[in-house]
Amino acid sequence: xxxxxxxxxxxxxxxxxxxxxxxxxxxxxxxxxxxxxxxxxxxxxxxxxxxxxxxxxxxxxxxxxxxxxxxxxxxxxxxxxxxxxxxxxxxxxxxxxxxxxxxxxxxxxxxxxxxxxxxxxxxxxxxxxxxxxxxxxxxxxxxxxxxxxxxxxxxxxxxxxxxxxxxxxxxxxxxxxxxxxxxxxxxxxxxxxxxxxxxxxxxxxxxxxxxxxxxxxxxxxxxxxxxxxxxxxxxxxxxxxxxxxxxxxxxxxxxxxxxxxxxxxxxx
Amino acid sequence: xxxxxxxxxxxxxxxxxxxxxxxxxxxxxxxxxxxxxxxxxxxxxxxxxxxxxxxxxxxxxxxxxxxxxxxxxxxxxxxxxxxxxxxxxxxxxxxxxxxxxxxxxxxxxxxxxxxxxxxxxxxxxxxxxxxxxxxxxxxxxxxxxxxxxxxxxxxxxxxxxxxxxxxxxxxxxxxxxxxxxxxxxxxxxxxxxxxxxxxxxxxxxxxxxxxxxxxxxxxxxxxxxxxxxxxxxxxxxxxxxxxxxxxxxxxxxxxxxxxxxxxxxxxxxxxxxxxxxxxxxxxxxx
Numbered sequence: 001x002x003x004x005x006x007x008x009x010x011x012x013x014x015x016x017x018x019x020x021x022x023x024x025x026x027x028x029x030x031x032x033x034x035x036x037x038x039x040x041x042x043x044x045x046x047x048x049x050x051x052x053x054x055x056x057x058x059x060x061x062x063x064x065x066x067x068x069x070x071x072x073x074x075x076x077x078x079x080x081x082x083x084x085x086x087x088x089x090x091x092x093x094x095x096x097x098x099x100x101x102x103x104x105x106x107x108x109x110x111x112x113x114x115x116x117x118x119x120x121x122x123x124x125x126x127x128x129x130x131x132x133x134x135x136x137x138x139x140x141x142x143x144x145x146x147x148x149x150x151x152x153x154x155x156x157x158x159x160x161x162x163x164x165x166x167x168x169x170x171x172x173x174x175x176x177x178x179x180x181x182x183x184x185x186x187x188x189x190x191x192x193x194x195x196x197x198x199x200x201x202x203x204x205x206x207x208x209x210x211x212x213x214x215x216x217x218x219x220x221x222x223x224x225x226x227x228x229x230x231x232x233x234x235x236x237x238x239x240x241x242x243x244x245x246x247x248x249x250x251x252x253x254x255x256x257x258x259x260x261x262x263x264x265x266x267x268x
Numbered sequence: 269x270x271x272x273x274x275x276x277x278x279x280x281x282x283x284x285x286x287x288x289x290x291x292x293x294x295x296x297x298x299x300x301x302x303x304x305x306x307x308x309x310x311x312x313x314x315x316x317x318x319x320x321x322x323x324x325x326x327x328x329x330x331x332x333x334x335x336x337x338x339x340x341x342x343x344x345x346x347x348x349x350x351x352x353x354x355x356x357x358x359x360x361x362x363x364x365x366x367x368x369x370x371x372x373x374x375x376x377x378x379x380x381x382x383x384x385x386x387x388x389x390x391x392x393x394x395x396x397x398x399x400x401x402x403x404x405x406x407x408x409x410x411x412x413x414x415x416x417x418x419x420x421x422x423x424x425x426x427x428x429x430x431x432x433x434x435x436x437x438x439x440x441x442x443x444x445x446x447x448x449x450x451x452x453x454x455x456x457x458x459x460x461x462x463x464x465x466x467x468x469x470x471x472x473x474x475x476x477x478x479x480x481x482x483x484x485x486x487x488x489x490x491x492x493x494x495x496x497x498x499x500x501x502x503x504x505x506x507x508x509x510x511x512x513x514x515x516x517x518x519x520x521x522x523x524x525x526x527x528x529x530x531x532x533x534x535x536x537x538x539x540x541x542x543x544x545x546x547x548x549x550x551x552x553x554x
Contacts, residue, residue: 072456092462102457106475106551116461119471147551167462 014084016171016203017046017069022078024064038064042078044222044231046205048170051197053214054207055260056224062207066173069205070096082171092116095164097174101156103148109135109159110144116167127166134162138192154185158192165200172204178213187245190217198242211264215239215256216248223263233263333522341522342529350523351514356506362530365496365507368424369538372431373492377485379432380439385474387440388447401437409434409495413503422503427496434495435488442484446477479550486542493535508534 022042027035038061046052054062067073068080071090080087082094090096103112113131117123135141138158140151148156157177164172178186194217197204208214214221218237225232237256239247247253316335323332333341342358349355356364387394409430416426450473458472459465500509508527515523547553 070456070460072459090456090459092460094460096457096460098453098457100453102451102453104454104458104472104476106478106549115458115463115471119458119461119463119467149552163461 014048015045015081016048016050016083017044017052017205018079018081018084019044019065019069020079020081022065022068022075022080024061024068024073024075039075040230042231044234046203048203049201051204051206051217051219053218053221054205054224055209055211055214055221055264057226057264058209060224060226062224063175066096066175066205066207069171070094070173092120092167093169094171094173095167095169097157097160097164097172097177099176099179101148101160103156103159103163105148108145108147109140109151109162112148112159113163113166115163131162131166134165135159137196138162152185153181154189157181157189161192161196165196170203172202174204174206176207176209179208179210186213191245193217194243211257211260212248215253215260216243216245221260223260232266235260235263330519330521333525338522338525338529342526345523345526350511358508358511358526358530361506361508361511361527362534365500365509365531366534366538368427368507369431369489369492369496372428372496373435373485373489375428376432376435376488376492377439380436380484380488381443381481383436384440384443385447388444394444397440401440404433405437405441409491410498413499417503426503427499430495430499431492434491438488438491439481439484442487443477443481446480446484447473449480450476479546479553482542482546482549486539486546489538489542490535493531497531 019042022039023037024039025035025037042061042065044052054065056062064073068075069082069087071087071094087094103109104115107115110131113135114123114128117127117131132144135144138161140155140159140162143151143155143159148159151159178189181189190213196202206214206217215237221235221237222231223233223235224230235256239252239256319332320335323329323334326332329337345358347357349357350361383397387397412430412433413426416429420426420429454476455468455472458468463471496507497509497512500507501513504510508531512524512527515521515527
C-alpha cells in the first residue's frame with residue numbers, strides 16, 4: 001500500500017497494460033507445414049493494480065501473449081504497451097514467473113534473489129538488506145544459503161517470487177506458475193499470492209487453464225478462444241476481497257465458475 | 269503486514285522441511301560413501317590376490333611377476349633412471365607424458381569449447397561443421413600416426429596434434445549438447461531480471477552448461493591418455509609409453525607393469541581433479 005502512494009499520479013491514470021490489435025503467427029517446422037496463427041487481432045487493457053487472469057485452452061496463445069508482454073517475442077502487427085510505453089525487450093520492470101521456478105541451480109537462494117541487482121550492477125547494501133527482508137516475507141528466512149535443489153517445490157516458487165520482487169516490478173507476468181504443484185501446495189501458493197498482491201498493490205497478468213483458480217484470484221477473467229486466439233469474453237469477478245479458499249464453496253462462486261465455463265465452451 | 273504473510277505461508281513447516289531434507293541427504297551420502305569405499309577396497313584387494321595366486325602358480329616373473337616384485341620395481345625406478353644410460357626416472361617419464369597430455373588436452377578443450385559455442389549459437393556454422401565432425405569422430409586418432417610422422421617427423425608436434433584431434437571432437441560435441449540443453453526460460457529469466465544479452469550469455473547460458481562441459485573434459489582426458497601412450501610406443505625416447513614398450517621388448521615385465529600402474533595413478537589424479545572441479549561447478553552433486 002505504501003508502494004502505490006509512492007508512485008507518481010500520472011502512472012495511475014494510464015493503463016498498466018495495453019494490447020491493441022496484436023497479431024502473431026509461427027512458421028511451421030517444415031516448409032510445407034502451414035504457419036500457425038497464434039493470435040489474431042487481440043485487444044486488452046489492464047488497469048494499474050489489477051489482477052487479470054487469462055484463461056483458455058492450451059494453444060490459444062496465452063503464453064505467446066505473456067511472452068510479448070515480457071519482451072521475449074515481438075508481435076507481427078499491433079501494439080504492446082506497458083505503462084504507455086511500447087515493449088522493446090525484456091526488463092526488470094516486468095517480473096516474469098514461469099511454469100517452473102527457473103531458479104539458477106548453481107546459486108544459493110540469496111544469490112538467486114541478488115542476481116537481478118548484480119546483473120544491472122546495482123548491488124548496494126540497501127538492496128542486500130531488501131533481499132534478506134523479502135526472503136523473510138516469503139518464508140525463506142532460514143534458507144539463504146540453501147541451493148534450489150535443497151528446497152521443496154513451494155519454497156522454490158516463493159524464492160522465484162523474491163527474486164522478481166527485489167527489482168520492484170510494476171507488473172508481474174505469471175505463466176501457469178502453480179500448474180506443476182500438488183493440490184495442497186497450490187492452495188498455499190494461491191493464498192500467498194493474494195496476500196502479496198494486496199500488500200504490494202502490483203499489477204498482475206496471470207495465465208491459467210484452471211477455471212477455479214482464475215475465479216478465485218482475478219479481478220477480471222479474460223476468456224480466450226482456441227487458435228487463433230481472440231478475447232472471447234472479459235468477465236468481471238465481483239466477489240469481495242480479501243478472498244480465501246473457503247469462498248470457493250459459496251453459491252456466488254459456483255455461479256461465477258459456471259459463467260466462465262459457459263464462456264469457454266461457447267461455440268466449440 | 270510482513271508477519272501476516274509469514275504466518276500465511278507457514279514458515280515453521282517449510283524450514284522444518286529443509287532441515288530434515290538436508291539432514292537426510294547428508295546422512296545418505298556419508299553412509300553411502302563409506303560403503304562404496306569399503307567395497308572398492310575389497311575389489312582392489314581381490315584383484316591383487318588373484319594376481320598373486322596366478323603368479324605363484326605360473327612361477328615365471330617374465331609372464332607375471334608377483335605383486336611385491338612389481339611394487340619393489342616401481343619403487344626402485346622412481347629414483348633410478350631407465351634406460352640406465354641417458355635415461356630418466358619413472359617420475360621424469362611420468363612428467364613428460366603428463367606434460368604432453370596437458371598441453372594437447374588444454375589446447376583441445378579451448379578449441380573445442382570455442383567451436384562448440386559458435387556452433388550452438390550460429391546455425392549455419394553448425395550445419396557447416398556437423399558432417400565434418402560426424403566423419404572424423406569415429407576415426408581412432410591412432411590411425412593418423414603414420415601420416416603425422418610423415419608430415420611432422422617424430423618430434424613433439426605430431427604427439428601434440430594427435431592428442432588434440434582426439435580431444436577436439438569430444439569437446440565440441442559435449443559443448444554443443446550442453447548449450448542446447450540449457451532451457452530457454454532460464455536465459456529469459458536472466459534477461460527479464462535485467463541482464464544484458466552478453467551478461468545472460470555468460471552468467472546463465474555458459475554457466476548452466478559448465479557441469480556437462482566438465483564431464484566432456486573428463487571423457488576427453490581419458491581419450492588423451494589412450495592416444496599419448498600409443499604415440500609414445502612408436503616414436504619417442506621418453507614418456508611412460510616408451511618405458512612400457514622398451515621394457516616389454518627387453519622382457520622386463522615388472523617394469524611394464526610399473527609403467528601401467530603409473531599411468532593409472534596419473535589418470536586417477538587428473539580425473540580426480542576434474543571431478544573436484546565438477547563438484548565445485550554443480551552444487552546438486554555436492
